[in-house]
Amino acid sequence: MIRAQNIFIVGPMGAGKSTVGRQLAEALSYTFKDSDQEIQRRTGVDIPTIFEFEGEAGFRARERQVIIDLIAGERMVLATGGGVIIDPENRQDLAARGVVIYLHCSAEQQHARTARDRNRPLLDTEEPLQRLRELMEEREPLYRQVADMVVTTEKRGTGSVVKEIVRRLEEGATGVL
Numbered sequence: 001m002i003r004a005q006n007i008f009i010v011g012p013m014g015a016g017k018s019t020v021g022r023q024l025a026e027a028l029s030y031t032f033k034d035s036d037q038e039i040q041r042r043t044g045v046d047i048p049t050i051f052e053f054e055g056e057a058g059f060r061a062r063e064r065q066v067i068i069d070l071i072a073g074e075r076m077v078l079a080t081g082g083g084v085i086i087d088p089e090n091r092q093d094l095a096a097r098g099v100v101i102y103l104h105c106s107a108e109q110q111h112a113r114t115a116r117d118r119n120r121p122l123l124d125t126e127e128p129l130q131r132l133r134e135l136m137e138e139r140e141p142l143y144r145q146v147a148d149m150v151v152t153t154e155k156r157g158t159g160s161v162v163k164e165i166v167r168r169l170e171e172g173a174t175g176v177l
């Protein structure tokens with residue numbers, strides 16, 4: 001049984017990457033990392049503050065560096081931010097260094113799960129649902145391009161999502177367990 005590889009979770013805001021990633025790491029006894037949390041730890045400020053002072057470009061540069069530093073690990077579940085796949089080098093690195101799981105759900109579901117918190121500057125607009133739809137249109141092909149496994153989180157609890165991922169990893173489709 002090979003248990004050395006990393007698992008990278010990608011997908012849009014509100015798909016449940018951070019929540020499912022943490023629970024999956026626990027289920028597998030892997031280390032858990034979250035690229036947004038790592039950026040916040042390194043800078044000492046929250047994500048909206050980084051966007052405010054450095055713009056999205058500054059945030060992407062920090063995100064890129066975190067990916068470079070973290071992918072060297074092993075037995076790690078890494079929850080990425082929804083825009084990580086915009087950078088072709090991130091896509092290449094994630095695909096090369098672990099199993100990539102794309103957590104998928106509708107824009108309506110993303111909206112329902114993100115409406116209450118103000119921690120996502122890209123959704124700080126009059127029409128967050130419309131913004132989520134536009135982002136999905138741009139990014140969906142990129143999520144699919146890097147994904148080894150696509151799992152829906154639409155209208156289901158995180159426990160069920162984690163169980164499905166573990167089962168599919170064990171079935172050997174990806175060679176990680």
Ligand SMILES: Nc1ncnc2c1ncn2[C@@H]1O[C@H](COP(=O)(O)OP(=O)(O)O)[C@@H](O)[C@H]1O
Nearest residue numbers: 012013014015016017018019113153156157158
């Ligand atoms: N399957 C799910 N069912 C219900 N709520 C969920 C589910 N997955 C995540 N959530 C909730 O939605 C919000 C966003 O989840 P999060 O893990 O931060 O998503 P992401 O990291 O993909 O943006 C959190 O409040 C979380 O508790």
Ligand SMILES: O=C(O)C1=C[C@@H](OP(=O)(O)O)[C@@H](O)[C@H](O)C1
Nearest residue numbers: 012013014036081082083120121
């Ligand atoms: O989709 C995006 O571009 C972003 C998603 C966020 O992470 P989550 O997907 O965990 O919400 C965070 O990285 C930042 O606000 C930008």
Ligand SMILES: [Mg+2]
Nearest residue numbers: 017018079080
């Ligand atoms: Mg997250």
